[in-house]
Amino acid sequence: MSDTVRARHLALAEEATVAALLRCCIREIAGPRGRVRTAGPYLTARIAGTPVRTRAGGGIALRFTGPAELLEGGSWRRLTSAELVGLIERELGAGGEVNDEFGAQVAASRDAIAALLAARERADPPADPWLASEQALVTGHPFHPSPKAGVAAPGYAPEAHARFRLRLLGVRADLVAEGGDTAVLDRLGLAPPGYVPLPAHPWQLELLAPDLAGPLADGRLIDLGHCPGLAVPTSSVRTVYHPGTGVCLKFSLNVRITNCVRKNAWYELAGAVELTRRLRPVFDELAGRHPGTRWLPEPGYRSAALGTRLLEGLGVIVRSAPWQVCGAGVTPLLAGALAAPPYGPAASAGAPPGVPEAVRARRAADPVTWWRAYVERVVPPVLDAYADHGVVLEPHLQNVLIGVDADALPAEVIFRDLEGTKLVAGRHDLSGLPARVAAALTYEPERGWNRMAYCLVVNHLAEVAATVAASARDARRPEHRERLLGELWAVAAEVVARHAGGRPPVRELLSRCSLPAKANLGVRWRRAADRAAGYVPVPNPFVRAGSAGRSGKAW
Template sequence: MNPTPVPDVPEADGRPTTYHRGQGEMCGPLTAEAATVPRQQTGGLGEQLTSSAGSPPGARSAQLLDHPDPYRAADAAAVENLLRCWVRENSLPEPDGATLRIPLSASGTALLVPVRYWSATGWHRFGLPALEGGQQDAPGADAVTVAALLGREAGQSEGAELVGRVADSVRRTAEFITDRRARPTPAPEADLFLTAEQSLLFGHPLHPTPKSREGLSEAEVGLYSPELYGSFPLHWMAVDRSVLATDSAWTEQGRTLPAEQLTARLCGDLQLPDHTVPLPLHPWQARELKHRPAVAALLDAGLLHDLGPYGERWHPTSSVRTVHRPGAPAMLKLSLGVRITNSRRENLRKELHRGVEVHRLLRTGLADQWRAAHPGFDIVRDPAWLAVDTADGEPVPGLDVMLRHNPFGLGDDAVCIAGLTALRPWPGRAVMHSRLADTVERLSAHTGRPTGAVAAEWFLRYLDHVVRPVLWLDATAGIALEAHQQNTLVILDPDGWPVGGRYRDNQGYYFRESHRAELEHRLPGISTVSDTFVSDDVTDERFAYYLGINNVLGLIGAFGSQHLADERVLIAAFRQFLAANTGLGSPLPGQLLEAATLRSKANLLTRLHGLDELVGPVDTQSVYVTITNPLRP
């Protein structure tokens, strides 16, 4: 193991150390900011500890999630999500004591919420709330009750739908907990990448319905859910070339391969009608599409042929619709009309174009520049796609596939940050645990150093190997990535230290309007069909949310809420990292350091407004609210 020194921030015993960086990076010690970097100590940052104060790191305040009844555990998790959303989206301050009072004037009552841990970054831990004025021995409010009360208080029209989707999410989560308690170890065929993708039992901690899967039957949930180790053969259709839409920049040995050649490899010896191309679909989508008039017309005209399920089994990743097969050269991003979180997950034609366009853009020499500066980071490429048009040349929604490079070998430890931080049943443990906690504890035992010191070093290595390359791309090319925790992968060495990263998503690119001329010079015609140029103001807002708030501050919150580190120490380290990188050219470091407030996505309000994040202009797809910047001292 390479014993990289840690930053000059306090360890658990107060002893500072030094963190050295390479050429062109911040040199010398990270000097602690006396006013903002306290010594790490138990119970800091307004933390309210319950009787679990003597529990090991990562296990405190998780009692409700470890309830023997999986439904009660799932319900408790849903209540916490709803409350975290409400606190953030309404800028509720930290309470003076151990109880947070949430007034509900529309219902003439209030929620009294036990605070188990208060987080500077929003990763609070709560107990079950009680209704003010209720009987003392009354049970705590469940997730459906809390959802109904908050929906009524918000005064939006989608309150009833929210309640239904919360109930669905709780039911699914309970099923996931039940299964994972019985099968805590990964399936034998899973590689390290797939194991991480199957880890998100609870989902986004600041989403009201993270595991709702509207439209799936009970049997389908088992087949199509990564949380249940689901797998299935692809459903194949043959597309007449006259209605085929496609593009490819996938190359092998210097030659561009058509997308149809790639799908032909994947379908093996499946027999195709003459003059057709094989198109893989998600089985659920294939069943649904037959009832759509445009698809039925193509089938009736003999321009589309239903070949049925065929071939080896593929595994859903954390997005549910993207599938992976260990050892295969490609992953497949499939359309899936099931509403997952806020959207029905069907590919838009402009997004298919965008994936190929970004691959071509990187191959203009930009990737070589990036690799020279940050050899451990890259984008997981989406260089080819197949889709279907009507006989009149109009795109047929939901009848398509994006072919994604699979850069991960069987031994590559590539972990999405959401999976790394996710609590789940753990082999040999009686309580929920995360890969992050396991990694920090193992490194602490191996090095003989306190968990807080190890966590700080791990965090700084993450900033260097994952966050700095994303800032470089924005600074150098004017391309901001929607690098939230599920889209961001960290590459770990055998000891568990970050050594690189990957970004994945053919949707989440923001080409800055201020860089239009340079990008058009690199790739003439860029964004003509992909619609990727965005005003700098919107880009700044979204980049600050996805990379700053969701990704990095969310990671700090996970460290803190799992009692692996003091959030104040990591916030101070992040500030020093940002200060050292203001000269890169990206406006984000300065924005995060200086802005009194930031704009944050509001998932609860987005749900209550009935918005689909994949539909409409980028600046109105979701509700954003103003929050206090936790990085300001």
């Protein structure tokens, strides 16, 4: 790789890192403390008493259209990620709470993005459009301070177009821990008599090597080599698609990515099977009411009963794949890819990675029609699941797939990943479940509403709307994009209102002045578990949609 190419990758990674950090600062620090101002095309935030400015649009999605700049000595100059980290440390450390890992995590994320860009240029994308969309999220979560920290193994990274062979273990039959339907796992390879096959992620086996030494030495586990065929990692890194069986497999991965160590806790293994059983009639009803609604069941799990660490570390959950549930002529695409802004050389052409050209062209030519079809697919089942069934889906951008038809219009929606799906406390009989499993499956009503509102509106619709507005053929000028964005939110508000009826929890989406936004910077600074993440208020774009065609302030 030439020095010029390496410098380009580092520059793109630096730009993405500064943008994500600044979004977090505006949303979680400067905005709530009244330290954000707009003047002409510029948005200026004061962080640790220092003015930082950039050109911004996109409503609450905060899409920056120019470099972030720091005011120093009476003049503006480009802001670096290291300088912004220093301002954040001064701001958040003023109360005495210090995080000596924060800067290293941000730098690691930036370096990982650069490495992924380099690896991506050397690899061929999948021919399958669904898998290409899964592998498109190169810069990661736009509102996380270190979205790619922990992703240090491009050989397993979806963004690097990785493909790899799974490992196969044999678990002594009397030590198998499983639930539900796991028959598909037996198709991944044969185990000798007295053993049961257990697929494993090769990266996880590297991480667990010290713990596995004893069971492999005494025969409780045996190494059976590799599974046939190549597995393809999806956007969640640890969940892979195995073409030979046609299913997805969700592995544990003892790596912190964003806020979570990505392992299947023992109660989540059992909870996936329990939720699959309980959600079947719910999704049958939703699909009857809203044709085109799909979901990916998780019918079974398998692991080894070798203590909690290995039970969780070797646990694998079977999940249906989208091609198994989509209708004829429908192509599934990751919502996150449809929301991703273009980066690097693609930016000038308005071409985000992982989105088929036909979809980009249709969306650019007729953004309002395309958006209306999108919202009509995604919003009603989420609202009905919550209000009528007491089910909190988790429709953030990596948990939703959009099925586009032959006309490149959204025709189906597919919900996945039951780890984040919860039942509203008090509306379900969980008396027959172990207490820890039941607790992990439930949200109190307020917490459930916050999660639904955040994932659906702030995380999902806001990002897709910003991308639709920015990529529209007739919205090249900033004022045109903002006017179109206001029109898109008006369409979304009309869809929500039409499906709200007299249900107060749904109508609150339209009436509250602010909506909850997850505070990823705060939880990373405190080094807390993801479940401890709080929320900060952001202006409700539904409330502001009708104000002179504008989408409202962004903080």
